[in-house]
Amino acid sequence: MTSLAVIYYSSTGNVHQLADAAATAGKKAGADVRLRRVAELFPPDTVAGNPAWAGHLAATRDVAEAALEDLEWADALLFGTPTRFGLPAAQLKQFLDTTVTLSLAGKLVNKVVASFTSTAATHSGxxxxxxxxxxxxxxWGSIIVPTGAVDPVLATPDNGNPYGVSSVSRGRPAGAAPDNLAAIEVQARRVIDIAAALKRGSAAG
Structure with missing residues (x-):
């Protein structure tokens, strides 16, 4: 069985929704799946000042926090983050910064990796x-799998770009659009399929 870890940071819920859809798609595809959120770094007073942020943090408190062991365990990795000034959120970046020991030991080599994001507006990074x-x-020496244009849903305006699935929240109903959820399912299946093919090839070799 191919193992998939979906590791994400979400402040108000859009990225969480995409991550949860990716995990569900992975299970449907027959993978062993772990859904993991990275730790919140901002002070509680700051979070409490934004009701949507505080509400989402409370609603997802039962989602296990990501650990380095999850990266070692997985054949395939999907990372999700909102955009912060055109960069990944600090919370996810901090977790990635802790992977240096795994990277130096070669334990992340040939992991199949892809990523997804959500922004407020279309041209927000x-x-x-x-x-x-x-x-x-x-x-890491990982194998990056882009979304490209492997499925028609990935070519719709709501899904952003060929680098990874993306969602736009401003001016839309709360939550990711149906096309975004369909796109993340395609992305998850693609990552799992490639990871499974690599495992088969390695076993045969």
Missing amino acids: QESTLLALNNTFYH
């Missing part, structure tokens, strides 16, 4: 956020 995440994966 979706592409630069995903490309910035790729810089970490290059250092």
